[in-house]
Amino acid sequence: MAVLEWLFSVSDELLFSDGIVDTFGGLTSLRPRRLQVLLQACTSIRTKRAFLLLARHFKHGWYSRLDIPAIELGRGKRQLVKNGVLDREYQVTVPPRFANAN
Numbered sequence: 074m075a076v077l078e079w080l081f082s083v084s085d086e087l088l089f090s091d092g093i094v095d096t097f098g099g100l101t102s103l104r105p106r107r108l109q110v111l112l113q114a115c116t117s118i119r120t121k122r123a124f125l126l127l128a129r130h131f132k133h134g135w136y137s138r139l140d141i142p143a144i145e146l147g148r149g150k151r152q153l154v155k156n157g158v159l160d161r162e163y164q165v166t167v168p169p170r171f172a173n174a175n
Contacts, residue, residue, distance in 0.1 A: 074111055076100065081120045085153050088123055089168050097127045105138035112139070118147035122163045129162070130171050 076097070083093065115121050121144060128136040150164045157166035162173050 077111060077115055077120055077124060080123050081115075081117050088153055089171065094127070098131050100128075100131075101133060103133070103135050105135040108135060109139055109143070112144045118145075119151060119153070122146055122151060122165050123153060126160060126163050126165065126167065126171060129173065 079093070080088070083090075087093065112121055112124070125136075125139075125141065125144075125146075128139075146163070150159065150166070152166045154166050154168055158169045158172040159165070160167050160172045
């Protein structure tokens with residue numbers, strides 16, 4: 074829950090800063106069932122998309138066990154980074170190294 078709150082409170086400019094990215098990379102032991110409940114209860118589309126994008130980027134084992142279609146991710150594109158690259162899966166603009174062009 075704390076990581077979701079942290080992503081919610083940080084500005085777009087800092088969302089992909091070294092501190093957040095490094096911390097997120099270390100989240101290897103989250104419980105997918107508990108995380109599923111938290112993500113479904115979260116009301117911030119921006120927060121959920123950023124969280125899932127970072128989880129996918131780091132290839133966390135728990136990411137593949139999430140039921141992503143059950144998580145409301147809203148509609149339309151969101152800009153998280155100015156002059157970023159569109160991640161097609163989550164429909165957000167991000168720094169190029171985080172984008173999934175598929």
